[in-house]
Amino acid sequence: MASATAKRAATLPTTVSAARSAASRRSSYRRRAIRSDLLVIGFWASGALAAALYLLTGGAKLFSTPAAIVTSLGIVTGLIGTDFILAMLVLAARVPAIDSAIGHDRAMALHRALGKPALYLILAHAVLLLLGYAATAHVDLVAQTVSLWNTPDMPIAFLGTGLLIAVVVTSLVAVRRKFSYEAWHIVHLLSYAAVLFALPHQLSVGGVLAQGTAQRVYWIALYVLALGSIITFRFVEPVVSTLRHRLRVDLVEKIAPGVVSIHLRGNSLRALESSGGQFFVWRFWTPRTWWHAHPISLSAVPTDSAARITVRDLGTGSKQLGRVPRGTFVSFEGPYGLFTDAARTAPKLAIIAAGIGITPVRALLEHSTLGPGEATILLRASTEDETYLWDEMQELATSKGAKLYTTIGPRSRRAPQWMASADASRGVTLRSIFPWLNDSDVFICGPQAWTDLVEAEVLRSGINAHQVHTERFDW
Amino acid sequence: MKTRTVLGSIFASIAVLVIGWQAGNAATIAASQASASATTGGATGAASTDSTAGSTTSSTGSTSSKSKSTSSSSSASSKDGTYNGTTVQTEFGPMQVAIVVSNGKISDVKPLQLTNADGRSQQISNYAVPILRSEVLSAQSAKVASVGGATYTSDGYLQSLQSAIDKAGL
Numbered sequence: 001m002a003s004a005t006a007k008r009a010a011t012l013p014t015t016v017s018a019a020r021s022a023a024s025r026r027s028s029y030r031r032r033a034i035r036s037d038l039l040v041i042g043f044w045a046s047g048a049l050a051a052a053l054y055l056l057t058g059g060a061k062l063f064s065t066p067a068a069i070v071t072s073l074g075i076v077t078g079l080i081g082t083d084f085i086l087a088m089l090v091l092a093a094r095v096p097a098i099d100s101a102i103g104h105d106r107a108m109a110l111h112r113a114l115g116k117p118a119l120y121l122i123l124a125h126a127v128l129l130l131l132g133y134a135a136t137a138h139v140d141l142v143a144q145t146v147s148l149w150n151t152p153d154m155p156i157a158f159l160g161t162g163l164l165i166a167v168v169v170t171s172l173v174a175v176r177r178k179f180s181y182e183a184w185h186i187v188h189l190l191s192y193a194a195v196l197f198a199l200p201h202q203l204s205v206g207g208v209l210a211q212g213t214a215q216r217v218y219w220i221a222l223y224v225l226a227l228g229s230i231i232t233f234r235f236v237e238p239v240v241s242t243l244r245h246r247l248r249v250d251l252v253e254k255i256a257p258g259v260v261s262i263h264l265r266g267n268s269l270r271a272l273e274s275s276g277g278q279f280f281v282w283r284f285w286t287p288r289t290w291w292h293a294h295p296i297s298l299s300a301v302p303t304d305s306a307a308r309i310t311v312r313d314l315g316t317g318s319k320q321l322g323r324v325p326r327g328t329f330v331s332f333e334g335p336y337g338l339f340t341d342a343a344r345t346a347p348k349l350a351i352i353a354a355g356i357g358i359t360p361v362r363a364l365l366e367h368s369t370l371g372p373g374e375a376t377i378l379l380r381a382s383t384e385d386e387t388y389l390w391d392e393m394q395e396l397a398t399s400k401g402a403k404l405y406t407t408i409g410p411r412s413r414r415a416p417q418w419m420a421s422a423d424a425s426r427g428v429t430l431r432s433i434f435p436w437l438n439d440s441d442v443f444i445c446g447p448q449a450w451t452d453l454v455e456a457e458v459l460r461s462g463i464n465a466h467q468v469h470t471e472r473f474d475w
Numbered sequence: 476m477k478t479r480t481v482l483g484s485i486f487a488s489i490a491v492l493v494i495g496w497q498a499g500n501a502a503t504i505a506a507s508q509a510s511a512s513a514t515t516g517g518a519t520g521a522a523s524t525d526s527t528a529g530s531t532t533s534s535t536g537s538t539s540s541k542s543k544s545t546s547s548s549s550s551a552s553s554k555d556g557t558y559n560g561t562t563v564q565t566e567f568g569p570m571q572v573a574i575v576v577s578n579g580k581i582s583d584v585k586p587l588q589l590t591n592a593d594g595r596s597q598q599i600s601n602y603a604v605p606i607l608r609s610e611v612l613s614a615q616s617a618k619v620a621s622v623g624g625a626t627y628t629s630d631g632y633l634q635s636l637q638s639a640i641d642k643a644g645l
Contacts, residue, residue: 033477036480037477037479037480037483040480040483040484041480041483041484041487042487043484044484044485044487044488045484045487045488045491047488048487048488048489048491048492048495049491049495051492051495052491052492052494052495052496053495054495055492055495055496055498055499056495056498056499056502057499057502058499058502058503059496059497059498059499059500059501059502059503060496060499060500060503061499061500061503062499136567137564137565151626151627152621152626153626204621204626205626205627207567207625207627210625211622
């Protein structure tokens with residue numbers, strides 16, 4: 001076994017309360033699954049509805065000639081593409097209902113997955129309509145382009161398409177690496193402009209959305225919904241929350257080389273209703289740090305007036321966090337994430353964390369009400385220096401009746417590669433640490449590549465996917 | 476993704492598309508029946524269906540022009556008559572209007588050809604043309620704003636109208 005530091009509290013009768021909480025977990029999971037299904041179904045249905053808006057204007061007649069087919073496809077791709085872009089805005093808006101149904105990281109994964117299809121649809125819209133209109137009017141493409149360019153609201157729509165290309169291209173993985181987060185983010189904000197620039201031509205040139213039609217009302221409602229979510233949950237709500245709780249840096253405590261715990265003071269922090277394991281996006285208002293937003297989990301359950309985060313200097317921005325003076329004003333957005341007790345579906349709890357990934361796990365453990373022997377924890381570090389907050393985990397494990405194992409040392413070259421080589425070669429396996437793995441909720445948090453390895457192995461054990469919870473710090 | 480989600484998405488999307496398709500077909504059939512009955516009503520049929528919204532304004536307009544005509548009837552009458560505008564090609568088909576000039580004023584605009592490339596452009600014509608007509612009658616020129624959602628139709632309409640005004644020498 002890994003350097004076993006198993007501690008177990010005296011066995012207590014857990015039957016009644018454990019059974020009840022298992023039942024309530026199952027029903028809350030079912031509710032969440034239904035909401036998540038409805039979100040996905042609603043998304044696809046909205047795409048179909050966008051196409052139906054056009055079909056409504058003429059049915060089969062819209063596809064009567066080759067030119068009409070090309071034109072019709074051009075209009076349909078424009079409608080669906082715009083619908084997708086508006087859905088992307090909603091997914092990125094950090095709407096609480098979406099966060100609690102599928103989690104912020106999954107919402108952002110969907111947002112990213114939609115980027116290229118949406119751009120292709122919009123480009124197809126432009127090309128197909130040029131071809132279709134040119135064929136209908138019996139003019140060449142250049143003349144058709146000039147004629148469209150001279151149509152009111154069209155130049156700005158072309159500009160919007162250009163912005164959209166810039167936004168998507170800078171977000172491609174290979175290209176994005178070349179940009180700092182902040183530069184990429186500024187380009188990304190242009191997507192709001194792109195969406196707004198596209199609106200006038202939809203309402204004036206687009207016959208589908210003509211004045212006085214139900215289609216126009218629906219379309220404007222979609223825009224209001226998407227931009228309204230962004231304004232509400234990305235701007236207004238964080239500002240109101242920041243002003244209400246008035247967080248300031250109380251103490252910066254160095255806990256290991258390159259790792260600090262930042263203690264914050266504020267008002268009525270319980271009203272944030274953050275669950276252990278959730279994260280916030282923080283901004284520290286000093287001249288050197290204010291333009292960096294940091295997604296960081298709380299590393300302890302907050303009291304009404306104090307909260308704590310623990311940060312490792314992974315980037316230029318987070319390095320400077322170790323030097324923010326006491327009293328620095330802190331703005332924040334959050335709490336976000338489903339890496340919490342609320343996401344549990346199974347009777348047992350398995351926690352696997354590495355490095356600075358300890359922070360959400362520590363808060364999760366502190367926040368959870370656990371029966372003796374319910375939880376098993378495995379902590380991993382490359383060196384003794386990286387055992388951040390392990391002493392606190394030890395104490396929590398003892399008080400919650402959880403078993404705690406650790407695995408320290410360079411990573412194993414053969415499977416399981418996510419474990420320290422000394423333990424792997426001794427024959428320690430996932431199953432030997434977590435004998436009830438398939439009856440457990442597995443929470444994994446650590447560096448991206450390591451997390452992927454662990455998650456893959458956990459899933460290979462045949463566990464239900466909804467029992468596996470990972471947190472990737474996504475924006 | 477779960478089977479339930481996939482199936483739900485597929486069924487919801489197909490249902491929405493089928494309803495849109497059916498409703499679109501039904502609307503087109505209704506529209507073509509309406510236009511067929513209008514054309515059987517004779518040469519003035521097309522104008523009368525289009526101008527239901529504008530008919531009240533045109534009648535008041537004509538009475539006011541009559542009252543004015545007493546003062547300047549002799550000079551104005553030389554330009555009186557009907558002038559056809561040129562045919563303008565638009566994205567949705569050819570467009571041509573004629574103006575009726577009485578007492579030196581545009582007293583009516585008659586559509587000779589309206590955009591009818593498909594069901595949608597017929598619908599656009601049906602609602603945009605009365606609006607354009609009443610605006611032109613009150614402005615007495617082709618320099619009026621195009622109707623939102625009917626840019627091509629408006630542009631074609633106003634271009635043909637301008638050529639008719641030019642012919643009339645107004």
